[in-house]
Amino acid sequence: MIMKNLSRRQYIKTTCAAGGCLLAAPLMQKFLTSNARAQSSGLEDKTEARYYQKLDNRKIKCQLCPRECVIDDLExxxxxxxxxEGGVYYTLVYGKACSAHVDPVEKKPMFHFFPGSLAFSYATAGCNVMCKFCQNWEISQSRPEQIESLDLPPQKIVTLARHNHCVSIAYTYNEPxxxxxxxxxxxxxxxxxxxKSIMISNGYIQKQPMSDLCQVLDAVKIDLKAFSERFYTELVAGHLRPVLDTLVLLRKKNMWTEIVYLVIPGQNDDRRELKEMCKWIVTELGPDVPVHFSRFHPQYRLTNLPATPLETLKTARQIGLDNGLHYVYTGNIPGDPGENTYCPGCGAVLVRRIGFRILENKISDSKCPTCNYKIAGIWK
Amino acid sequence: MEKRRQFIKKTMLVGGALLLGRRSATAYAVPGLTIPSNTAGQKQSRVVIAHRNDLRTSQNLPDEAAVQKLLDTALENLFQQNSQNIWRYLFKPEDIVGLKVNCLAGKGLSTRPELVNAVVERLIAAGVNKSNIIIWDRHDNDLLRAGYTLYQGRQKVQCFGNNRVGFSQDIAEYGQIGSLLTRIVTEMCTALINLPILKDHGIVGLSAGMKNNFGVINNPNKYHDNIGDPFVADVNMLPPIRNKTRLIICDAITAQYEGGPPFMPQWCWNMDSLVVATDIVALDQVCWDIVETKRKAEKLFSLKQAGREPRYIATAADQTHRLGTNDLEKIECVRV
Structure with missing residues (x-):
């Protein structure tokens, strides 16, 4: 049972905490349906985009993500x-947040970065891939004029984050x-x-813009959606290689990075594939990168598949540990012991969690209080 | 209740048409009005390219009366009926008719208001209430740029973009496509007329009938990979589009053979024509042929050589889609 380690008291406490978080949010999340008053938002307020090349006949080539779209005028x-527009490339979402929340940082999930702190989280419309299992498809697969947005320029975001006692700002929900x-x-x-700033990303970005972002970010969470090109082609409409390149780049830049792997039954849960991926992470990124194996729930265009069996997630976690990863978690199963942080040195429980709530954090001065093992992460 | 005389007249008209021509495989075949063919059994679809030398005024703009005549000529040759009968059989007074124009490229290369006005006039004459006619495209701004006047209400013909009414909440899926559809198509209209522009397209090769229906979906930007194949065909398989489209009238008054979809005057020519059909695949195949002929005359590479052969047309005709025929041997292309 999912909740077997959760007492009634703990459950109520957790639920109340989550509720409190929602109340604290200055802006309710605005996943606006297409039937909402569909005023033009973003179309009139344009900001010239960075990372593009001008071509002949008013065409441009986008150099932000690996797609490198060549775009005609007015496209x-x-x-x-x-x-x-007329050979100048514009972003239509600058300062236009369609969703904003105050979340626990654990919701990102980010387990080794200021645990228990709050992150002011926001999103805009749009995404550069099209995952058939996207849980935020109402915004990620929409154009800015199809959803309602709020004028939230950068300084206003920072003010709201501070007002709500957020340690960090998380760029999340859609693809930042x-x-x-x-x-x-x-x-x-x-x-x-x-x-602080945390980017919650699919890692589908070119080297230059990612390098530039590394100068202003404090942590990155990458959704590694599978370890096979087939999966990326068929279910993501993208490619695996650029994501791996981004992970390696983040490592070289010493950016604190955590990886989430959404385990989808029959699609990316093959044991050999998981083993290969874990080995790759250990070799290329090191054993200290936290990896979260999260539970899939039927969403968007993959409603025909069942939710991930708990055993599959536990197996994935074990594969990670067996192949040398130090911090492997199960996700989306509140109360599972796989949510806790264990010391790689002595095995002691260091951070006990239920869902997004920290029940206990024993890490002191970034170390295990029992064996003094240095625990990777940014703790304060 | 129909009178006996009316019933017999209607039955004879339909029966006559059926005897004259084999029913097209297209999903756009019009119930109650089948396109006749002079070569029974051999041609599956008819496409009419109607042209007038006197279409333009001295200011080089389309003359509204001449456009009206051109439209009548085109449809009369497509259906071999007089114009009045055609519109009455295609549309009922209770229909709410959506006119999908293509206005992305602004005034120079958008569906001409003169043509749309001609269509509106014929619809009203056929008994359709003027406020039950909706001229629409993706966004108000597109329509404004092309010279249309926006209106939403009950006093006159309506004209607005998808942005006014939004999209359906259910995901419509076919093949590779998963999209929300504009409520104009799913909830408001009972019938559609597709009024595309004939132009080159820098990614998918050709923008004509099928490509114009990208304006129905909320996420067209997701479906240009692989030269739009099979995405363009898949969009046209979505039931609200298939079932409601009754006619395709392609504006080839000004056409463009290179540099599209934006307006590039250096690659436009005054074709002064309309291309009409009920088989959207046949229409696109003929339009492709027109563009290739022009490109050859202008000493440009073919679309295939340019790496953007519109393969989606063949996909739309394949055994899975069966949206119409792309075989020029089976298309009766009538030039008038």
Whole structure:
């Protein structure tokens, strides 16, 4: 049973905490249906995009993500939020947040970065891939004019984050690569008052923009969606290689990185594939990168598949540990012991979690209090 | 209740048409009005290219009266009926008719208001209430750029973009496509007329009938990979589009053979024509042929050589899609 380690008292406490978080949010999440008053949002307020090349006949070539869309005048890129007008490329989502929340940082999930802290989380419309299992498809697969947005310029985001006692700003829900200018400027604005920045990304980005973002980010979570090109082609409409390249780049930049792997029954849960991936992570990124094996729930265009069996997640976690990873978690199963952080040195429980709530954190001065083992992460 | 005389007249008209021509495989075949063919059994679909030398005014703009005549000529040759009968049989007074124009490229290369006005006039004459006619495209801004006047209400013909009414909440899926569809198509209209522009397209090769239906979906930017194949065909398989489209009238008054989809005057020519059909695949095949002929005359590479052969047309005709025929041998292309 999922909740077998959760007492009634703990459950109520957890639920109340989550509720409190929602109440604290200054802006309710606005997943607006297409039937909402569909006013033009973003189309009139354009900001010139970065990372593109001008071509002949008013065409441009986008150099933000590996797709490298070549876009004619008055057309948009694959992401749907960047438009060529007269040979100048514009982002239509700069300062236009369609969703904003105050979340526990564990919700990202980010387990080794200021545990128990709050992250001011926001999104815009658009995405540069099209996962058939996307849980936020209402915004990620929409154009800016199809959903309602709020005017939230970078400085306003920082003010809201501070007002809500957030340690960090999380660029999340949709794919932040597509609003890279907005992200970058918000992260810069947050640096002065000491608000951190976390990018929650699919890693589908070119080297230059990612390198630039590394200068202003404090942590990155990458959704590694599978370890096979077939999966990326068929279910993501993208490619695996660029994501792996991004992970290696983040390692070289010493960026704190955590990986989430959504385990989908019959699609990316092959044991050999999982083993191969874990080995690759250990070799290329090191054993200290936390890996979260998360539970899939039927969503969007994959409603024909069942939710991931708990045993599959536990097996995946074990494969990770057996292949040398130090911090492997199960995700989306509140109360599972796989949510806790264990010391790689002595095996002691260091951080006990239920869902997004920290019940106990024994890490002291980034070390295990029992054996003094240095625990990787950014703890305070 | 129909009078006996009316019933007999209607039955004879339909029966006559059936005897004259084999029913097209297209999903766009019009119930109650089948396209006749002079070569019974050999041709599956008819496409009419109607042209007038006197289409333009001295200011080089389309003359509204001449466009009206051109439209009548085109349809009369397609259905071999007089214009009045055609519109009455295609549309009922209770229909709410959506006119899908293509206005992305602005005034220079969008579906001409003169043509749309001609269609509107014939619909009204056929008994359709003017406020039950909706001229639409993806966004208000597209329509404004092309010279249309926006209106939403009950006093006159309506004209607005998808942005006014939004999209259906259910995901429509076929093949590779998963999209929300504009409520104009799913909830408001009972019938559709597709009014595309004939132009080159820098990614998928050709923008004509099938490509114009990308304006129905919320996420067209997701479906240009692989030269639009099979995505363009898949979009046209979505039931609300298949079932409601009754006619395709392609505006080839000004056409463009290179540099599309934006307006590039250096690659446009005054074709002063309309291309009409009920078989959208046949229409696109003929339009492709027109563009290739022009490209050859202008000493440009063929679309295949340019790496953007519109393969989606063949896909739309394949055994899985069966949206129409792309075999020029089986298309009766009538030039008038």
């Amino acid at each position: 948009r890129g694959y992401c749907g939020v960047r438009e060529n 690569v597509v609003f890279t200018e907005y992200l970058y400027d918000t992260a810069v604005a947050g640096r002065k008052p000491g608000v």
